[in-house]
Amino acid sequence: MPHKLRKIRKKRGSRTQGYGRVGQHRKSGSKGMRKVGRHKHGWSYVIKYEPEYFGKKGFTSPKSLRRQIKVINVGELDEMAEKLKETEKEGKIFVNLESLGYTKLLGTGKVTKPLVVKVPLCSKSAAEKIKEAGGQVLAESEEIEE
Numbered sequence: 001m002p003h004k005l006r007k008i009r010k011k012r013g014s015r016t017q018g019y020g021r022v023g024q025h026r027k028s029g030s031k032g033m034r035k036v037g038r039h040k041h042g043w044s045y046v047i048k049y050e051p052e053y054f055g056k057k058g059f060t061s062p063k064s065l066r067r068q069i070k071v072i073n074v075g076e077l078d079e080m081a082e083k084l085k086e087t088e089k090e091g092k093i094f095v096n097l098e099s100l101g102y103t104k105l106l107g108t109g110k111v112t113k114p115l116v117v118k119v120p121l122c123s124k125s126a127a128e129k130i131k132e133a134g135g136q137v138l139a140e141s142e143e144i145e146e
Helices: 043-049 074-084 124-132
Strands: 071-073 087-089 092-096 104-106 115-123 136-143
Touching (some): 074 092, 074 104, 104 124, 115 124
Parallel strands (some): 071 104, 092 115, 115 136
Antiparallel strands (some): 087 092
């Protein structure tokens, strides 16, 4: 039957809490994760096996300066082409992905309509698919996929 006067409550205030004076209950506890003595008696270990343990190394660029790439696949573009078209010349739909916030065109999916697409980056497969459908890619640079 449980009762409120457990051993630890009964022994509070005594010096050893019932574990004797030689320190029988000392070794238990969570000491496994600590790396003690790294600046003192463990210094030779640090020098030999972990020389980069102390100090900082390198530089982390702020997230605000990192270039964010927003991608769209040609399959999605083909589905949305009628809604996104700005002008239509000679039966070709002109889509400016740059103004829509997309920075890269990738080649997953099929193209059924002739599209003229303006985008900063374009994969090789996406450019080939659009050209096969009778369209054109106006890209600043065409990436080479291997």
